Amino acid sequence: MTVTASPPAVVALHGFTGSGAAFGDAVNGLLGADSTGHDSVGRTPGHGPTTTRSPDLPGHGTAEAYRQATCFEDVSAQLALDIAGRCGYGVDLVGYSMGGRLALHLACTQPGLVGRLVLISACPGIEDENKRSSRRFSDEQLAVSLETDGIEVFVEHWEALPLFAGIARLDAGVRSELDRQRIACDAAGLALALRCMGTGSQPWLGNWLAGLDLPVLLIAGSEDEKYATIARQMHDLIPRARLAIIDNSGHCPHLEQPQVVGAQLQAFLGPRRAPARPPRGSQQDPCTTEQRRARQ
Numbered sequence: 001m002t003v004t005a006s007p008p009a010v011v012a013l014h015g016f017t018g019s020g021a022a023f024g025d026a027v028n029g030l031l032g033a034d035s036t037g038h039d040s041v042g043r044t045p046g047h048g049p050t051t052t053r054s055p056d057l058p059g060h061g062t063a064e065a066y067r068q069a070t071c072f073e074d075v076s077a078q079l080a081l082d083i084a085g086r087c088g089y090g091v092d093l094v095g096y097s098m099g100g101r102l103a104l105h106l107a108c109t110q111p112g113l114v115g116r117l118v119l120i121s122a123c124p125g126i127e128d129e130n131k132r133s134s135r136r137f138s139d140e141q142l143a144v145s146l147e148t149d150g151i152e153v154f155v156e157h158w159e160a161l162p163l164f165a166g167i168a169r170l171d172a173g174v175r176s177e178l179d180r181q182r183i184a185c186d187a188a189g190l191a192l193a194l195r196c197m198g199t200g201s202q203p204w205l206g207n208w209l210a211g212l213d214l215p216v217l218l219i220a221g222s223e224d225e226k227y228a229t230i231a232r233q234m235h236d237l238i239p240r241a242r243l244a245i246i247d248n249s250g251h252c253p254h255l256e257q258p259q260v261v262g263a264q265l266q267a268f269l270g271p272r273r274a275p276a277r278p279p280r281g282s283q284q285d286p287c288t289t290e291q292r293r294a295r296q
């Protein structure tokens with residue numbers, strides 16, 4: 001069998017209450033590669049060795065370098081530097097939920113950093129400023145409840161949300177591990193994440209989608225009506241997008257239907273050589289000024 005040149009690194013960005021190590025393991029499992037944690041080297045079938053980078057996002061795990069982040073744009077900028085320094089340019093970027101929103105921001109605002117993009121249960125933000133402000137208020141209330149009631153009370157509330165109803169179909173061992181990961185989170189860290197990375201704190205990225213010139217795979221669960229609708233809307237706007245609505249799945253299709261999602265990822269992330277040098281020039285985020293003013 002002939003194996004092509006090594007594909008670019010896969011960078012995996014986890015969701016809220018998750019961790020880099022756990023999501024990196026999940027992504028490598030979906031790709032059929034072995035994982036050893038935050039940085040791992042596996043082999044995507046037929047495509048040569050694959051390096052996966054799965055950092056802890058602010059407020060999660062050991063993400064001390066991000067503790068001083070004050071807003072969504074700060075997190076994105078620091079993450080871009082980390083990815084470029086460790087993995088180079090033209091990476092395959094996979095993001096779930098909160099990590100998907102960050103992944104989309106990176107793809108929109110960092111030219112050349114992302115070669116291919118996979119978004120799982122993600123959105124481009126909230127367009128209406130009044131609704132965005134209302135969401136920031138809601139996120140702030142959640143952050144305060146974390147700080148006052150503690151992590152166990154918060155996790156019990158979080159897991160009871162209709163958004164995660166599909167988790168009930170998971171194997172008991174998988175559910176137990178998810179619960180363990182969430183309880184292990186730091187309450188102050190999650191409060192920080194809500195304040196600087198919540199959907200209400202994210203710039204609206206809808207205006208970028210039509211000009212996003214890279215292959216994009218959009219994945220959502222058929223039972224997650226809100227995000228399935230968003231995925232369809234994004235698919236209509238992004239020129240090179242591919243849409244996968246996963247049957248019998250809610251907000252966590254990579255956990256609820258891993259074989260189906262794994263097949264989608266393996267088909268999408270075929271071999272490609274990453275650029276050797278960073279691109280010239282840069283883009284400015286048109287939402288940054290508005291975002292910063294909203295916090296003043």
